[in-house]
Amino acid sequence: MKDFFKQCNLCPRNCFINRNQTAGFCHAKNKIVIARASLHAWEEPCISGKNGSGTIFFSGCNLKCVFCQNYEISAKLIGKEISVQEFCNICLNLEKQGAHNINLVTPTHFVPLMIEGLKLAKKKGLSIPIVYNTSGYEKVETLKMLENIVDIYLPDFKYWDDQYATFYSYAPYYAQTAKKALQEMIRQVGTPKFSEDGMMQKGVIVRHLMLPGLKEDSKKILNYLYQTYHDQIYISIMNQYTPMKHFQKYPELNQKISDSDYEEVINYALDLGIKKAFIQEGGTVDSSFIPDFLNQELPL
Numbered sequence: 001m002k003d004f005f006k007q008c009n010l011c012p013r014n015c016f017i018n019r020n021q022t023a024g025f026c027h028a029k030n031k032i033v034i035a036r037a038s039l040h041a042w043e044e045p046c047i048s049g050k051n052g053s054g055t056i057f058f059s060g061c062n063l064k065c066v067f068c069q070n071y072e073i074s075a076k077l078i079g080k081e082i083s084v085q086e087f088c089n090i091c092l093n094l095e096k097q098g099a100h101n102i103n104l105v106t107p108t109h110f111v112p113l114m115i116e117g118l119k120l121a122k123k124k125g126l127s128i129p130i131v132y133n134t135s136g137y138e139k140v141e142t143l144k145m146l147e148n149i150v151d152i153y154l155p156d157f158k159y160w161d162d163q164y165a166t167f168y169s170y171a172p173y174y175a176q177t178a179k180k181a182l183q184e185m186i187r188q189v190g191t192p193k194f195s196e197d198g199m200m201q202k203g204v205i206v207r208h209l210m211l212p213g214l215k216e217d218s219k220k221i222l223n224y225l226y227q228t229y230h231d232q233i234y235i236s237i238m239n240q241y242t243p244m245k246h247f248q249k250y251p252e253l254n255q256k257i258s259d260s261d262y263e264e265v266i267n268y269a270l271d272l273g274i275k276k277a278f279i280q281e282g283g284t285v286d287s288s289f290i291p292d293f294l295n296q297e298l299p300l
Contacts (some may be wrong), residue, residue: 004268005019005112010112010289011142012139026061028060028109032081032117033060033081034057034079034087035080036057037056038055038099038272039052039053039099040054040055045278046199047101047152052098053101055105056105058106058107058109059074059077060079061074061109061135064171065168066168066169067241067244078152085120086153087114087117087121088120091117091118099229101128101130102126102128102130102153102229103154104131108134108137111146112145115149129150129156131150132152132153132154135156136182137181138178138262143188148188150248151193151202152202152203152204154204155207156178157182157207157225158174159176159221160220168211182206182229182233186229190232203233205233205234205236210237210265212241212253215261218237222237222265226272226274227268234275235269235274235276236277236278237269239279240280241256
């Protein structure tokens, strides 16, 4: 597996850095680092269910979103280095706790090690769906490594206009990249499939987090998703953007999404004909919804 890190090109950054010796743009080297692993109740209903989604938060990230709500792990790199065997154990322990799925959050930069750990866990009896929870800034070649391993893709589609992607996430050609990635995800897992109790077993849910002042950008994303994929995917339209102290350099982002802007975008989605969607109502803009990455023992 270390060969994948020798000249790393797992993500669209194409750093070609030897991560066996130094960290890439993602700040990660050649060992898995995770910040939290626990049952999580705040995903979409068909992901969290009654028991919670077995979320594993990886440290580091291949984006640098200036508004990141998990900046403690993406930028400050809080987390613990673990082995592939320990990752396997965490997956199995989450299943024993009643998790409906294993939810891999920002996993791109650890894909080869993650695959090794998941294969090992499945040999030991792991049977719940695997969720790949990503920013959408993915390479098709890396996603192809996940075929027949990942059951549910949960990508973001953050931006349509490249100027926003470049300015707020240092990710030029984001939309172009996310389009190709999404096409590959749908090719792999197909149309959504659910268990009798309403839990997703296969499929794609595309998340879009609205940002202050960018409602027109949001509409362009929704239009593209529906006109391209119609009912092949679910769309999650999110208003939970939470201004944080470190946003002060970006005053335009240092505010909540207005109710009127969110309602306008939801009505736009309805007018398009979008029916397979999740929306959020009141109480989602709160730092209490951001996981505590400082005070948790990992279920090793």
